[in-house]
Amino acid sequence: MRRTPRVPAAPALLSALLTALLATAGAAGCGKEGSPSRKGPAAGTLPRYQVARNVRLPASTTWTRAKRRGYFVVGAKEDQPYLGERDPATGVYSGFDIEIAKMMSASLGLAPETIRFRTIASANRETALRNGQIDYYVGTYTINANRKKLVGFAGPYYLAGQSLLVRHDENDIHGPQDLAGKRVCSAAGSTPYQRVRADYPKAVLVAYDTYSVCVDNLLTDQVAAVTTDDAILIGYAAKAPGELKVVGKPFSQEPFGIGVRRDDTALRFAMDDALEAREKNGDWKKAYDATLGLSGVPAPKPPPIDRYPAS
Numbered sequence: 001m002r003r004t005p006r007v008p009a010a011p012a013l014l015s016a017l018l019t020a021l022l023a024t025a026g027a028a029g030c031g032k033e034g035s036p037s038r039k040g041p042a043a044g045t046l047p048r049y050q051v052a053r054n055v056r057l058p059a060s061t062t063w064t065r066a067k068r069r070g071y072f073v074v075g076a077k078e079d080q081p082y083l084g085e086r087d088p089a090t091g092v093y094s095g096f097d098i099e100i101a102k103m104m105s106a107s108l109g110l111a112p113e114t115i116r117f118r119t120i121a122s123a124n125r126e127t128a129l130r131n132g133q134i135d136y137y138v139g140t141y142t143i144n145a146n147r148k149k150l151v152g153f154a155g156p157y158y159l160a161g162q163s164l165l166v167r168h169d170e171n172d173i174h175g176p177q178d179l180a181g182k183r184v185c186s187a188a189g190s191t192p193y194q195r196v197r198a199d200y201p202k203a204v205l206v207a208y209d210t211y212s213v214c215v216d217n218l219l220t221d222q223v224a225a226v227t228t229d230d231a232i233l234i235g236y237a238a239k240a241p242g243e244l245k246v247v248g249k250p251f252s253q254e255p256f257g258i259g260v261r262r263d264d265t266a267l268r269f270a271m272d273d274a275l276e277a278r279e280k281n282g283d284w285k286k287a288y289d290a291t292l293g294l295s296g297v298p299a300p301k302p303p304p305i306d307r308y309p310a311s
Contacts (some may be wrong), residue, residue: 046094047286049102049278055109059266062135063108071114074101075128075137075259078119079212081235082292084139086119093117096231097256099287100157100275101138104258107274121209123189126150129259136267137259140229142191143306152264153257154271157284159303160229161250162192165236167218168245173225175248179203182224185214192228195252211236219243229254231292238295255303265310272305 057063066072076093078086084097102112120128125141128134129151140160143153166173173182180202186193188207196203206223208214214226215236226233230250237244258275260267278284279302288299 045290046099047283047290049106049112049283051106051111052109055107057108057266057270060264060270062261062264062267063270066108066110066135070110071116072101072105072108072110072135073116073118073133074105075120075125075134075139076101076117077139077210079210080140080232081239082295083232083235086117094291096158096288096291097138097140099291100258101136103278103283103287104136104138104154104271104274107277108270121189122187123209125189125259129261132261135260136271140232140254140256141259142229142254143257144191147259148262148308150262152260152262152268153306154260154268155257155275155305156255156303157258157275158231158256159300160231160254160256162195162227162252162254163230163233163250164247165215165218165226165228165233165244166224166247167221168241168243170224170245170247173247176200176203176227176251179225183222184225184227185217185223186227187211187214190228191254192252196227215244229256234295234297235292255306269307272307275302276305 076097077084078093080095080097083095084093085095086093098117101115101117105112105115118134120134120137120139125137125139126147129137141153143156147153164173164176172178176196176199179196179200182203183206184196184203185206185208186196188209193205193207197205206214206217211226211228211232214223217223218226230246233246237246258271260271284302285299293299
């Protein structure tokens with residue numbers, strides 16, 4: 001028998017979330033009360049990145065265009081705690097992915113504060129890159145063979161794994177094997193959505209453009225679980241520890257990469273060099289500690305850069 005939907009137990013949580021809920025409802029048209037608040041890292045705690053001088057990358061049409069206008073246009077997520085989150089009051093983006101984007105801009109000779117971020121849903125990432133709506137994309141973007149046919153990837157800069165987020169009082173779901181007949185939410189067009197559909201067909205999939213709407217539905221008993229990369233879920237659980245928890249072990253490997261135009265190999269290789277340099281000089285760890293590290297999970301070792309050849 002299905003339980004009667006409940007309001008999350010902590011009244012203070014609801015009152016703190018009204019701004020975020022209104023923003024989510026405006027974007028997706030179906031936000032529910034209960035999504036964790038958008039509390040990003042404090043601006044004063046974020047590292048600063050030295051801007052490279054005398055950068056020249058004439059073989060990259062993307063870099064040439066950005067250099068001419070004086071800034072990069074970067075695609076990102078806006079609803080992922082500690083990764084990519086937009087403050088609805090100020091419009092400021094924050095999180096580990098945002099810091100990676102800033103590092104790339106600095107390494108390519110443009111001040112990070114000049115970046116113009118643009119929220120792009122998972123299902124629209126390839127189109128936005130191919131059509132030139134954005135110069136590059138940093139937003140929990142899993143590198144895989146099918147996507148490499150459409151876009152290029154620098155990195156990876158982080159290795160995540162697909163997992164499950166459930167309500168704190170949920171005792172029947174311990175891993176993907178327990179999803180049969182259960183309503184499971186993920187982002188439309190995402191790798192986690194596609195994996196559940198292919199590998200666990202008895203789960204009842206629900207898809208939205210943003211994970212925040214999935215979490216809203218989880219907190220109000222409309223779905224039994226949310227599935228995506230564990231880094232994203234850890235952030236949500238950290239913001240509502242009395243309401244949410246991550247269960248089981250990761251059941252995939254998700255290497256996050258920076259998306260670029262497929263034909264802009266020069267930009268991809270330059271970003272590979274930049275990532276490697278920022279990992280060696282400590283900027284990568286400083287960025288992690290100031291953002292995703294606030295969830296309580298210590299910084300892992302960065303994955304090796306995959307410098308795959310041009311095709």
